[in-house]
Amino acid sequence: xxxxxxxxxxxxxxxxxxxxxxxxxxxxxxxxxxxxxxxxxxxxxxxxxxxxxxxxxxxxxxxxxxxxxxxxxxxxxxxxxxxxx
Amino acid sequence: xxxxxxxxxxxxxxxxxxxxxxxxxxxxxxxxxxxxxxxxxxxxxxxxxxxxxxxxxxxxxxxxxxxxxxxxxxxxxxxxxxxxxxxxxxxxxxxxxxxxxxxxxxxxxxxxxxxxxxxxxxxxxxxxxxxxxxxxxxxxxxxxxxxxxxxxxxxxxxxxxxxxxxxxxxxxxxxxxxxxxxxxxxxxxxxxxxxxxxxxxxxxxxxxxxxxxxxxxxxxxxxxxxxxxxxxxxxxxxxxxxxxxxxxxxxxxxxxxxxxxxxxxxxxxxxxxxxxxxxxxxxxxxxxxxxxxxxxxxxxxxxxxxxxxxxxxxxxxxxxxxxxxxxxxxxxxxxxxxxxxxxxxxxxxxxxxxxxxxxxxxxxxxxxxxxxxxxxxxxxxxxxxx
Numbered sequence: 001x002x003x004x005x006x007x008x009x010x011x012x013x014x015x016x017x018x019x020x021x022x023x024x025x026x027x028x029x030x031x032x033x034x035x036x037x038x039x040x041x042x043x044x045x046x047x048x049x050x051x052x053x054x055x056x057x058x059x060x061x062x063x064x065x066x067x068x069x070x071x072x073x074x075x076x077x078x079x080x081x082x083x084x085x
Numbered sequence: 086x087x088x089x090x091x092x093x094x095x096x097x098x099x100x101x102x103x104x105x106x107x108x109x110x111x112x113x114x115x116x117x118x119x120x121x122x123x124x125x126x127x128x129x130x131x132x133x134x135x136x137x138x139x140x141x142x143x144x145x146x147x148x149x150x151x152x153x154x155x156x157x158x159x160x161x162x163x164x165x166x167x168x169x170x171x172x173x174x175x176x177x178x179x180x181x182x183x184x185x186x187x188x189x190x191x192x193x194x195x196x197x198x199x200x201x202x203x204x205x206x207x208x209x210x211x212x213x214x215x216x217x218x219x220x221x222x223x224x225x226x227x228x229x230x231x232x233x234x235x236x237x238x239x240x241x242x243x244x245x246x247x248x249x250x251x252x253x254x255x256x257x258x259x260x261x262x263x264x265x266x267x268x269x270x271x272x273x274x275x276x277x278x279x280x281x282x283x284x285x286x287x288x289x290x291x292x293x294x295x296x297x298x299x300x301x302x303x304x305x306x307x308x309x310x311x312x313x314x315x316x317x318x319x320x321x322x323x324x325x326x327x328x329x330x331x332x333x334x335x336x337x338x339x340x341x342x343x344x345x346x347x348x349x350x351x352x353x354x355x356x357x358x359x360x361x362x363x364x365x366x367x368x369x370x371x372x373x374x375x376x377x378x379x380x381x382x383x384x385x386x387x388x389x390x391x392x393x394x395x396x397x398x399x400x401x402x403x404x405x406x407x408x409x410x411x412x413x414x415x416x417x418x419x420x421x422x423x424x425x426x427x428x429x430x431x432x433x434x435x436x437x438x439x440x441x442x443x444x445x446x447x448x449x450x451x452x453x454x455x456x457x458x459x460x461x462x463x464x465x466x467x468x469x470x471x
Contacts, residue, residue, distance in 0.1 A: 014134075030354075040132065046097075052335075
C-alpha cells in the first residue's frame with residue numbers, strides 16, 4: 001500500500017485493472033459468475049456454495065476455475081499480471 | 086503430478102481449502118512447474134484485485150496514509166510504567182478474585198447444609214403429654230414453645246403430666262380452631278388467586294387465537310387492501326415454531342444470494358432467489374430484512390431495487406406490522422422513477438390508514454398533476470410514449 005501511494009502510475013494501473021476486472025466478471029456466464037461472486041464477495045467456502053447453487057463441491061470448484069481462466073484471458077491482453085499483483 | 090491434475094487443485098490451494106497432503110503435493114509441483122506457478126500468480130492477482138474493489142472505496146490516499154502513520158506511531162510507542170505494571174498485575178488480580186468467589190460459594194453451601202441438618206422436633210414428648218391429641222406436629226411445636234410440653238425437663242418444675250388437663254385441652258382446642266380458621270382463609274385466598282390466574286390465562290389464550298383481530302383500527306382495515314402487484318401473495322402463517330438449523334441456513338444463503346444479484350443490477354435473478362428464500366422463511370423474519378434492504382437502496386438513489394424489495398414484502402407478508410411504511414416508501418420509489426400511475430395506486434392504498442390519510446390525499450393531488458404534465462409532454466413529443 002505504501003508503494004501505491006508513492007507510485008501514482010502504479011495506482012492508476014491498478015485502478016484500470018480493477019475496472020477491467022469488474023467488466024470481465026460481469027461478462028462471465030451466469031453459473032460461473034454466481035460461484036465467483038459467492039466466493040469472492042460473500043466469502044463462502046465451496047461446500048456452502050455447492051449447497052446454495054445446488055451442485056457438488058467439485059463442480060463449484062470447476063466453475064470457479066473456468067471463471068478465473070476466463071477472466072485471466074480477458075485481462076492478459078491489456079495487463080501484465082506480474083506488475084499488478 | 087501432471088499439470089491437468091495440478092490445475093484442478095490450484096483453486097483449492099488458492100483459497101486454502103486443500104488437505105495437508107494435497108497442499109504438500111501441489112507445492113512440490115509448483116516448485117518445478119513454472120507454467121502452473123504463473124497461473125497461480127495470475128489467479129492470486131485476480132483474487133486480490135477483486136478484494137480491493139469490494140473492500141476499498143475509491144477514496145482518500147491521504148486518509149489512508151494518516152491512519153497508517155498513526156498506527157506506526159502506536160506500534161513504535163513503548164508502554165508506560167503503569168501499562169507494564171497493569172500487564173503484570175492483571176493475572177495476579179484474577180487469582181484472588183476467583184479464590185474469593187470459590188470461598189463465598191463454599192460458605193453458602195455449608196450454611197445451607199447446616200440448616201437442612203438442624204435437629205427435628207421430638208414427637209415422643211408431645212405424645213406423652215397429649216396422647217389423644219388431634220393436632221399436627223406444627224401445632225405440637227407451638228404448644229411446646231408456650232410451655233405446655235417438656236416442662237418436666239426444667240429443674241424443680243412440675244411435670245408436664247401434672248398440668249391441668251382440662252385447661253390444656255381447652256387452650257389446645259382454641260389454638261387448633263384458630264389454626265383451622267386460618268387455613269380456611271388461606272384456602273379461600275388461594276382459590277381467588279387461582280381463579281384470577283385462570284382468567285388471565287384464558288384471556289391470553291383468546292388473544293393468541295385471534296390473530297386477525299388486533300386493536301388499532303388501521304391494522305384491521307389493512308386486511309381489505311389488495312396487494313399492489315397482481316401476483317398472489319402467500320397467506321400469512323400463524324405464529325410459527327422455531328426454524329430448524331438447515332432450513333434457516335438455506336433461507337439465509339438464498340437471501341444473501343438474492344442481494345448479490347440485486348447489487349449487480351440483475352433484478353430478475355434477485356427476485357427469483359428472494360422468492361426461494363421466502364419459501365424457507367417459516368418465521369416471517371425476512372419481511373424486515375427486505376424492508377431494510379429497500380430503504381438502503383432508496384437512500385442510495387436506486388429506487389428500482391427498492392421497488393422489488395418492497396413488493397416482495399407486500400406480496401408475501403400481508404400481516405407485516407410495518408406495511409404502511411412499506412407502501413409509503415414504495416409510492417415514493419415509483420414517483421422517483423416517474424411511474425406516476427403506480428405511485429398513485431400506492432398512495433390510494435395508504436388512504437385506508439387514518440394516520441396517513443392526509444399525507445396520502447396530498448400526494449394523490451400531486452401525482453395527478455404530475456401525471457397530467459407527463460401526458461402533455463408525451464403528446465408534445467418531448468418524452469417517449471410508453
